[in-house]
Amino acid sequence: MNPRRWWILGVLCLTLLVLSVDSMILNLAIPSLMRDLNADPADVQWVLDAYILVFAGGLITAGSLSDRYGRRRLLVLGLAVLGGASLLAAFASLPWQVVACRAVMGLGAALAMPSTLSILITVFEEEERRKAMAAWSAVGMLGVVAGPTLGGLLLQHYWWGAAFLVNVPLSIAAIVAALVLIPESHAQARPADPIGVVLSIGGMTALVWVIISLPHEGWSASLIVWLVVAAVALTLFAVWESKTPHPMLPLSMFRDRDFTGASLSVVLLMFATGALELGLTQYLQFVLSYGPMKAGLALVPMAVAAAGFNVVGATLGKRLSDKTLLVAGLLVIGAAFGILATVGPGDGYPPVALALVVIGIGSGLGGPAAYTMLMGAIPREHAGVGSAVNDTIQQAGLAVGVAVLGSVLSAAYSGALPATVPEEARTSIAHTLELAATRGSAELADAAREAFVSAMSVVSIAGLLLSIAGTIFALVVVRGRTPAADRPKVDIIG
The missing domain is CATH 1.20.1250.20 (MFS general substrate transporter like domains)
Structure with a gap:
């Protein structure tokens, strides 16, 4: 040691x-x-x-x-x-x-x-x-x-x-x-996999490009072409990695139910986190009129609760299964989204602070369990690429969440505004408040804030449903134990 x-x-x-x-x-x-x-x-x-x-x-x-x-x-x-x-x-x-x-x-x-x-x-x-x-x-x-x-x-x-x-x-x-x-x-020296490298970079880059461009372009012809490129490259990557004797990404990892179950639960969780990132940052600055530094400090309850309950989650992990802790964490996070869905225009910061604390608790309970299952299923000789898979899962889930739920937030906000608001000012609360300031209209500013709170409730409900979906998936797929498979020894130098 x-x-x-x-x-x-x-x-x-x-x-x-x-x-x-x-x-x-x-x-x-x-x-x-x-x-x-x-x-x-x-x-x-x-x-x-x-x-x-x-x-x-x-x-x-x-x-x-x-x-x-x-x-x-x-x-x-x-x-x-x-x-x-x-x-x-x-x-x-x-x-x-x-x-x-x-x-x-x-x-x-x-x-x-x-x-x-x-x-x-x-x-x-x-x-x-x-x-x-x-x-x-x-x-x-x-x-x-x-x-x-x-x-x-x-x-x-x-x-x-x-x-x-x-x-x-x-x-x-x-x-x-x-x-x-x-x-x-x-890991022990093995031949390189240049074909896997090219297919991985090409496929992932094309896929991420589609994800981040979709909210702005819609399903344009060029974006559909990029999606086809991503699908073809990633399919060829999967086929190649299953055939080559020295794959850069051993696909056998995905046969482990704990790895696959924890991975997809994390995808749904990060998807829901996109809702939190989108809604709360704008709520604090545009609805509550917090400055950037105050808005950052307003997120402190979540970090404090997460830090404290990460210790609690690690301690409980000695007595409870990873599956139990992951399910509990997802349910608690779902409850936090339920709290956010009930926030009204005049409620201010207290209910948001409560939701942040609850999210921190859920993250602390479920996070270490998910990472333990993910990394416990990976042979040590593939620790780097296994960690990269975990990182990619999180980034993809967050990117898709921001893209999809961003469109939901925008549509819900636009639909909740009065019909008299011009189209160019309906795209975001920032544009509507800018128009309200130009007109000197306090009524329009109030309507913008009310519409945004209503839209945030819609997105929070989506986060709640995603948390429930992640919980169900974890209950069905995850076995709740880390396989005690023999893993190749890692060479430690220095």
Whole structure:
């Protein structure tokens, strides 16, 4: 057992915090970026999408490379790429430069992310792994809060580039700590799978492009072509991986009911989380008129509850099955969406705070159990690509949730507005409030807030139904135990 394992966990958590903060902090900088760089909405969309496209498209390949060439090596390389691109982005003077830097940052994140979980499962033995995963999961939740809070603080005092510049010292600190504390680990040498790499990157990139473009374009001819490309590439990838003697992604993992059940439950959970991300961030800023920093701080109850109940979930995991904890967590999260569905225009923050606490409790109970089942089904020699599958599942679920539920939120909001509101002001609450300010109409502003609360209730009900669906799926599919299969030994160097 590695005597430095808890210090290593600290480095992995710092890396995860860098990646979580980076993905959350940018949203707050968008208004300043648009003003200072004369960026139009299409530029902004590319700034957001370039990162997601490269990140999600490269995860599985990066995870496979980490197993082959060294997980610490890929972790350090990813952090260096992310930090360097962030430094360049902070001083960009044109929108296309920011887009290019964001794409490179997505590559850095894809290289680093799979190693955070794969190193964890190679360093910790079975009896301590659940506790370590609980800490890892809690830090991921902390990033959701720390990103907006830190971003709000920086943007109150500095220019938009500070949102990128903050990544640099964090990345440097994580690189130094990784080189000092983390031993290198990799699987036994095996032939590369270049065909699998090409098909994986091509298929995932095309699929993510369809997901992020659908809310803006609808089912256009070009988008249908991209969907066909994604389907063909991913089908060929699955066929190839099942035939080749040295696959980058062993599809046998999906024959394990715990792995498949936990994976799809996480997809539904992340899909529902898209509803939370979409609704609450706008509710806090447009309905309650919170500034960016106050809106970030308003999410603190969720992070505190999640951190506390991650410990509770890890402790209960010694007495209860993973299946029981996963089902309990999904049900509790469903209850939180039920609370959000009842929020009225004049209720303010208290019921939202209660829902956030309940979501944190559910995440703390179910999160460590889901990750334990996912990673427990993966042979250690494939820890990197297995971690990448977990990351890809989460990103795909969240992206699809934001795309689909974003359309639901927009349609429900538009339908709840008075008929007198012009079409161009019906697309979002931000546009309606802008029109209300131009007209000096308090009545229109009130109608916009009421319509948004009504739309948020619709999306919250969707989140509730998805949580119930995830619960039913987990009850039917998951066996509730981690298979004690013999796993190949991992070579630890250093």
